[in-house]
Amino acid sequence: MHSAHTCPAVAPSIPSAKAQPPEDFRWPEGGVSRVPFQVFSDPAIYAMEQERIFRGPVWHYLCMELEVGKRGDIKTTWLGETPIIVTRDADGIVHAMINRCAHKGALVCLKDRDNRESLTCVYHAWNYGLDGRLKTVAFQNGLRGKGGMPEDFDPSRHRLEPLRVEVYCGMVFGTYSAETEPLHDFLGDSTRAFMERNMKHPLKILGVHSQMIHNNWKLYAENVRDSYHATLLHTFYTTFKVNRLDMDGGIVLSDKKWHHISYSKRATLQAAAEYKEANVHSAKFDSDLEGPELLKAWEGFDDGITHSIQTVFPTLVMQLTLNSLAVRFFVPRGVDKTELFWVFLGYETDTPEQEHMRVMQGNLTGAAGLVALEDGCINSFVQRGTATSPDRAAFIEMGGRVAESNESSRATEAAVRGFWHGYRNIMGF
Amino acid sequence: MLMKSKSPGEQIEQLLRDYCHALDEGQVDRWTGFFLDDAVYQITTRENIAANYPLGIINCQGRGMMEDRIKALQTANIFESHTYCHVTGPLDVREEFEGRHTVRSNFVVYRTMYTGQAELFASGKYLDVVDTSSGAALFAERIVVIDSRCIDTLLVYPL
Numbered sequence: 001m002h003s004a005h006t007c008p009a010v011a012p013s014i015p016s017a018k019a020q021p022p023e024d025f026r027w028p029e030g031g032v033s034r035v036p037f038q039v040f041s042d043p044a045i046y047a048m049e050q051e052r053i054f055r056g057p058v059w060h061y062l063c064m065e066l067e068v069g070k071r072g073d074i075k076t077t078w079l080g081e082t083p084i085i086v087t088r089d090a091d092g093i094v095h096a097m098i099n100r101c102a103h104k105g106a107l108v109c110l111k112d113r114d115n116r117e118s119l120t121c122v123y124h125a126w127n128y129g130l131d132g133r134l135k136t137v138a139f140q141n142g143l144r145g146k147g148g149m150p151e152d153f154d155p156s157r158h159r160l161e162p163l164r165v166e167v168y169c170g171m172v173f174g175t176y177s178a179e180t181e182p183l184h185d186f187l188g189d190s191t192r193a194f195m196e197r198n199m200k201h202p203l204k205i206l207g208v209h210s211q212m213i214h215n216n217w218k219l220y221a222e223n224v225r226d227s228y229h230a231t232l233l234h235t236f237y238t239t240f241k242v243n244r245l246d247m248d249g250g251i252v253l254s255d256k257k258w259h260h261i262s263y264s265k266r267a268t269l270q271a272a273a274e275y276k277e278a279n280v281h282s283a284k285f286d287s288d289l290e291g292p293e294l295l296k297a298w299e300g301f302d303d304g305i306t307h308s309i310q311t312v313f314p315t316l317v318m319q320l321t322l323n324s325l326a327v328r329f330f331v332p333r334g335v336d337k338t339e340l341f342w343v344f345l346g347y348e349t350d351t352p353e354q355e356h357m358r359v360m361q362g363n364l365t366g367a368a369g370l371v372a373l374e375d376g377c378i379n380s381f382v383q384r385g386t387a388t389s390p391d392r393a394a395f396i397e398m399g400g401r402v403a404e405s406n407e408s409s410r411a412t413e414a415a416v417r418g419f420w421h422g423y424r425n426i427m428g429f
Numbered sequence: 430m431l432m433k434s435k436s437p438g439e440q441i442e443q444l445l446r447d448y449c450h451a452l453d454e455g456q457v458d459r460w461t462g463f464f465l466d467d468a469v470y471q472i473t474t475r476e477n478i479a480a481n482y483p484l485g486i487i488n489c490q491g492r493g494m495m496e497d498r499i500k501a502l503q504t505a506n507i508f509e510s511h512t513y514c515h516v517t518g519p520l521d522v523r524e525e526f527e528g529r530h531t532v533r534s535n536f537v538v539y540r541t542m543y544t545g546q547a548e549l550f551a552s553g554k555y556l557d558v559v560d561t562s563s564g565a566a567l568f569a570e571r572i573v574v575i576d577s578r579c580i581d582t583l584l585v586y587p588l
Contacts, residue, residue, distance in 0.1 A: 112476075205480075205482060206482055206483055206484040207473070207477050207482040207483065207484025207485055208474075208476065208477065208480075208482065208578065209474055209476075209477070209485070209486055209578050209579070209580065210578055210579045210580070211579065211580050211581075211582065211583065212579055212580070212581050212582065213582060214582065233507060235501075235504075235505035235506065235507070236501055236505050236506070289493070289497050290492075290493035290494070290496045290497050290500075291489070291490070291491055291493035291494030291495075291496070291497050292493075293490065293491075293494070294494060294497065339579065344484045355483070358484070359483050359484045359488060360488060360490070362484040362485075362488060363487060363488055363489075363494075363498075366486055367486055367580035367583055367584045368472065368486045368487045368580075368583065368584040368585070370497075370498065370501050370505075370506070373506055373508065373583045373584070373585060374506065374507045374508065374583075376508075376580075376582045376583030377507075377508055377509060377582055377583055378507075380582065
């Protein structure tokens with residue numbers, strides 16, 4: 001694959017007026033095992049996150065490399081709330097920039113995907129190269145010697161604001177900040193190794209859609225790190241033995257605790273009495289499938305892992321449930337609204353039978369996913385339950401009070417605490 | 430039961446009407462009864478169709494998978510109760526060969542959830558293959574193509 005653009009010529013300007021937390025805001029005693037409800041509904045904290053996390057020294061998923069696979073390909077996306085353009089130029093180099101004309105600030109690209117030789121703002125026809133550099137300004141010299149830009153106008157001083165870009169495991173990542181460490185270090189060894197297991201293959205997109213969920217973005221970030229809930233809320237998982245806590249599995253936190261891997265091995269199930277004794281809702285549904293081809297799967301790897309969820313702070317998730325490979329990423333759309341995108345994937349090397357199995361397993365997750373549709377509403381229940389009590393806090397002590405890996409049990413909220421560890425760190429809370 | 434004396438066109442119209450009314454009345458038990466045993470039911474998006482992506486939002490191959498979905502939503506899945514109201518447009522019916530018809534119609538579905546407000550949930554088209562050879566019209570295929578790429582909250586009941 002082609003290399004990515006790594007060093008922007010013009011660093012985006014950092015807003016001078018720093019967003020501040022509300023004066024009365026204080027993180028409660030108890031460290032990462034307590035989360036003040038205020039962080040889910042306070043507009044001032046939300047604005048601070050846009051600055052410190054989304055425009056801060058953090059790598060963010062932008063799009064699949066496949067979506068800018070060919071020279072001239074253009075894909076629009078978001079980093080936080082900011083509209084972004086990702087391109088592949090004539091030399092095969094991937095660029096990312098803010099989708100905002102250097103003239104009046106209008107969106108330059110209007111389509112989700114496109115293929116062009118250059119980018120032109122429709123408002124006054126300012127024209128940019130695929131690297132974001134300003135090439136021409138309409139009527140720069142006026143008409144018939146009248147009008148036009150001042151003589152000292154220098155096109156090289158105006159461009160689409162670039163992001164630093166790295167391409168890894170078929171995904172394009174971007175960051176605003178010149179201070180962000182290299183992606184390699186940002187991810188860390190354990191995260192990279194597991195990403196490569198699942199994603200470092202010739203990928204193809206099998207389907208896409210999104211869900212608008214009515215909750216703060218961090219509730220979904222918690223939700224995907226929460227191995228405690230997964231087999232309690234999602235009945236289908238447990239019933240059909242796709243994923244239960246009485247299978248061998250574990251939680252691996254990255255070195256800095258920001259990212260995590262949760263995995264299980266289906267073949268190791270030894271039905272634990274706790275599922276029956278706790279009168280767990282999800283263990284009640286115990287009939288067989290009428291259409292068992294839904295769960296037809298093959299062993300793609302020899303490590304026995306049949307289900308995994310991996311997160312990269314703050315808003316990227318990779319899943320491999322049986323053979324259902326997907327990237328999920330979520331975009332904040334306001335303090336209490338989040339758009340969750342699903343990109344279902346296969347490998348170019350899949351046989352038609354394997355691709356068919358991945359397609360059928362697509363029924364398990366997504367907006368109508370048999371095992372996961374509950375996540376569309378559960379975070380809204382938390383949003384609605386907490387919005388009027390900003391002075392109260394969540395109690396997150398399952399599996400202890402610290403954020404550490406646990407390779408022997410997933411009855412833990414360790415990865416949730418890991419997220420808050422990273423969040424507090426970067427927000428200065 | 431549909432009467433044999435009805436014309437195929439009338440049978441198809443009645444099938445599509447009954448289908449919507451059953452779902453709108455919350456009679457999801459009746460849903461699989463509108464399909465042949467080996468029928469296909471899919472929900473996908475205009476975007477997936479345009480990109481030729483095979484994986485949409487729901488994909489049931491055969492009535493068994495449809496029954497699993499209904500059983501799951503009745504006994505396993507957790508969601509807030511809600512109702513649908515289907516409004517459908519005129520049918521474009523073409524007979525492909527004896528007893529098999531392709532039918533296209535547009536629809537909108539309003540959904541009323543916990544807020545108590547009815548809101549537009551989905552718009553799109555039904556691309557159907559309807560079999561009338563047994564004297565009662567049944568779906569051999571129902572492909573639901575929604576216009577939006579984005580589903581509000583979740584999708585539980587079939588469209």
